[in-house]
Amino acid sequence: MHIHLLDQYHTGRSPVHRLDARVKLLLTLAFILVASLTPAGAWPAYLGLALLALGVTLAAGLPPLLVQRRALVALPFALAALTVLFTTEGRPLFTLSLGAWHLTASEPGLIRFLSILLKSWLAIQAAILLAATTPFPTLVVAMRALHFPRLLVAIIAFMGRYLFVLADEALRLHRAREARSAVIGPGSGGSIAWRARVTGGMVGNLFLRSVERSERIYNAMLARGYRGELRTLSPPRLRPADGVLGLLFVTLLALIALLGW
Amino acid sequence: MIPILADALLAPARMHIPDGFLSTPVYLAAWVLAxxxxxxxLRRTQETLGERQVPLMGVLAAFIFAAQMLNFPVAGGTSGHLIGSALAAILMGPWAAMLIMTSVVAVQALIFQDGGLLVLGANILNMAVIAAIVSYGTYQLVRRLAGDRPWGTFAGGFIAAWLSVVVAAIATALELGFSGTSALEVAVPAMAGVHLLIGIGEGLITVGALGFIRATRPDLLSAEPMGAGTGGRWWVAGLGLALLVVLLAPLASSFPDGLERVAEDYGFIEAARNAPYRIIPDYLFPGVSNEALATILAGLVGTLIVFAVTLGVVRGSTRADRRPPTADGRPQTAD
Structure with a gap:
């Protein structure tokens, strides 16, 4: 099962891949912060951020189209921002008539709407670059080194490790249901409540399997000397290159931020 | 397989706010609350759970993620899905559920870009914190009303799951509204309306899962949820929080002129100018009265801090006392 869409890029040897995960995580957040603070309509700044993201994509050896297309995942959420078109005061652009309602879109409204979409598109590109160039265990070590709460990081580490195992179990359950259901379509396969109950049974089944699996895991860990503390590799030392690349990126971000103000 | 996956990965995205959709004061306030x-x-679970629980909670976080992939067809190509906050809260207790759902939301943002990183606090607040408190409180209340008869588990599970989805959706709409991304008077009814229906699917799946678990491993359901303690006051917290969110919605959206006007009338703006939020350049979104919103959010933060502290103190002083809840459902006195 391949829901780990980005894992195939983890093996790269580019400077972006080799950059320390702590630095990468912080730079990703800094990039998103600058994108989020850039005022609406500061097109040069948005262009700068897009070029920066593109540059990192190319440096990492990732296909730019893949990154930019995958960054559209949040597009359905744009619906939530649609109202700013009509509620922002300013020079009217066009009017939509829906029955008794007349909605007038304003120019500032359009600018704000587009800016929100651009911000989210840019932010997701940064998140994709982080996920595509950093294996999850490395990210966990980085979170631990950055003093995220110990228990939470431990849970996240376990979750990352068993995510695909349980996703596979879920897909097996799903396939078993498909194999036993001649047609699932309108008017077949019982009422909606019945279908929901079947799905609920699958979820309950998955829960029991998960609990039992966690018991086996716990026993296996005890057998290997687990005493209630998860030991991770100590994070690698920061190299001079990490500092140089980090500073370079921050400088570029600061210049772009200046463009926006 | 790919369509299932795409469907499963995208469908819950309706509530995962992406980066760029929330203004700085709003996501900072959400981070503070979360x-x-x-x-x-973390403190409660570390006190009450042993080392054994780390693998359990990690695997259950993966379980919630996987369970979100299971769906059932409803009509017109849409399907019913699980978010899972209520199921986690019912099975594991509210504190553990908060950590489990936080891990789920964090991993979805980190690996799958489902929901933003900077606005992660808001997504944690909605789906892990608010949903867990509301659903556990509701579940506990209904079970008490049912006097621990079997239907209490199922009715409680359904109502808890449904209400948690609706309240979390309204909270999402409020955050979008306060950010000036959506008009509150549109976003709140739209999100609430859609999730009144989505919540039914959540409720039905939750009931199905509880039924299956009850039939095969009733011990997992009857056991006191880990970390929930004596559990006397959760229904108060759950219903209180649900009411707060639900009441805040019409209150906030009944001022179409913007909250700035109201804030001026009540002198909030002056207070807001001295608020720590002023260090955030709030002129970034012209036309949005961020000062006023920041004040309201600050009030909310304050309320919840007081609430959290009270809860911690009250629960801390009763921890030694592990009697079952009193029969009349009244919380045991703290002193």
């Missing part, structure tokens, strides 16, 4: 709740949750 971190307070998580801090309490």
């Amino acid at each position: 971190l307070i709740a998580l801090g309490v949750a």
Whole structure:
């Protein structure tokens, strides 16, 4: 099962891949912060951020189209921002008539709407670059080194490790249901409540399997000397290159931020 | 397989706010609230759970993620899905559920870009904190009303799951509204309306899962949820929080002229100017009265801090006392 869409890029040897995960995580957040603070309509700044993201994509050896297309995942959420078109005061652009309602879109409204979409598109590109160039265990070590709460990081580490195992179990359950259901379509396969109950049974089944699996895991860990503390590799030392690349990126971000103000 | 996956990965995205959709004061306030709740949750679980629970909670976080992929067809190509906050809260207790759902939301943002990183605090607040408190409180209340008869588990599970989805959706709409991304008077009814229906699917799946678990491993359901303690006051917290969110919605959206006007009338703006939020350049979104919103959010933060502290103190003083809840459902006195 391949829901780990980005894992195939983890093996790269580019400077972006080799950059320390702590630095990468912080730079990703800094990039998103600058994108989020850039005022609406500061097109040069948005262009700068897009070029920066593109540059990192190319440096990492990732296909730019893949990154930019995958960054559209949040597009359905744009619906939530649609109202700013009509509620922002300013020079009217066009009017939509829906029955008794007349909605007038304003120019500032359009600018704000587009800016929100651009911000989210840019932010997701940064998140994709982080996920595509950093294996999850490395990210966990980085979170631990950055003093995220110990228990939470431990849970996240376990979750990352068993995510695909349980996703596979879920897909097996799903396939078993498909194999036993001649047609699932309108008017077949019982009422909606019945279908929901079947799905609920699958979820309950998955829960029991998960609990039992966690018991086996716990026993296996005890057998290997687990005493209630998860030991991770100590994070690698920061190299001079990490500092140089980090500073370079921050400088570029600061210049772009200046463009926006 | 790919369509299932795409469907499963995209469908819950309706509630995962992406980066760029929330203004700085709003996501900072959400982070503050989420971190307070998580801090309490971490302390409570570390006190009550043993080392054994780390693998259990990690695997259950993966379980919630996988369970979100299971769906059932409803009509017109849409399908019913699980978010899972209520199921986690019912099975594991509210504190553990907060940590589990936080891990789920964090991993979805980190690996799958489902929901933003900077606005992660808001997504944690909605789906992990608010949903867990509301659903556990509701579940507990209904079970008490049913006097621990079997239907209490199922009715409680359904109502808890449904209400948690609706309240979390309204909270999402409020955050979008306060950010000036959506008009509150549109976003709140739209999100609430859609999730009144989505919540039914959540409720039905939750009931199905509880039925299956009850039939095969009733011990997992009858056991006291880990970390829930004597559990006397959760229904108060759950219903109180649900009411707060639901009441805030019409209150906030009944001022179409913007909250700035109201804030001026009540002198909030002056207070807001001295608020720590002023260090955030709030002129970034012209036309949005961020000062006023920041004040309201600050009030909310304050309320919840007081609430969290009270809860911690009250619960801390009763921890030694592990009697079952009194029969009339009244919380045991703290002193």
